[in-house]
Amino acid sequence: MKNFNLVLGTVLIAAGLTSCKDEAKETAEHNVDHYVVFVDSVNGLDAAERAANWAAIDAEYQARVAEADAAMATLKDDEAAKKRIEESKAKYDGVKMQAENEAKAKMEAEAAAKAGNPMADKLFGPGNVVGNDMTFSWVNKDNILSVYQKFYETFDSEKDEYSRQDLDKVKAWYEALDARKNTVEKEGLSTSDNNKIAGIKLKFAPKFRWERLTAKGEENKEAKEKADK
Known part of the structure; x- marks a missing residue:
């Protein structure tokens, strides 16, 4: 009986050790799954949402990847799990670079908007941010006429000081303002305005064409003078 009990105890201990190993492996596999799913979810986020929450996302990532790396100590012979982790790390590195x-x-x-643009400030007024996207979202049916008036009056008074590069900017801003006008018209712009x-x-167009033409002529003249020296 004593020998039987000894053998039985050994069997129970072995079963317990096997159970612990299975549980550790299962936990490790779950951690790998959680890591892969997390990276996929980050990759699927809208770019603006991702950028706005990047600090929290990266902090959560560090915890997830630590769990996944630790899991590989248990799953060291599992090449499929290793491959999944490596692919997710590469995917996250790409997302991180994009977010940064x-x-x-x-x-x-x-910073550029805060610093302002002296030329744009004159044409549109200080504080009326043009921005790189040039959406002119601050222009509406109530102020668009005054915006055009200031733009034209400033251009007319300073046109002789503009370089060709300045005129390129004027053209881009003018076209963007016109694009905004198309939207404002649908929002109730009065017929009078x-x-x-x-x-x-009608006043701006011929004056702008003339300035572009003469600026091009001046540019060609300067280039020729440099070449002749």
Whole structure:
């Protein structure tokens, strides 16, 4: 009986050890799954949402990847699990680079907007941010006429000081303002204001064409003088 009990005890201990090993393996597999799913979910986020929450996302990632790396101590012979982790790490590195570039671009845009653009400030008024996207979201049916008026009056008074590069900017801003006008018209722009804007555009167009033409001539003249030296 004593020998039987000894054998039985040994069997029970072995079964317990096997159970512990199975449980550890199962936990490790779950941690790998959680890691892979987390990276996929980050990859699927909207870029703006990802950028806005990047600090929290990266903190959670560090915890998940630590669990996944620890899991490989248990799953060291599982090549499939190892491959999944490596692929997810590569995917996350790509997402991280994109998020960091987006954050950098946003910071640079905000810094540029804060610093202002002297030329744009004159044409549109200080504080009326043009921005790199040139959406003119601050322009509405109530102020668009005054925006056109200030733009034209400033251009008319300073046109002789503009370089060709300056005129390229004026052209881009003017076209973007016109694009905004198309939206504002649908939002209730009055017929009176619309007609006045049309009058401003009729005055602006020939003056701008002349300035572009003469600026190009001056540019060619300067280039020729440099070449002759």
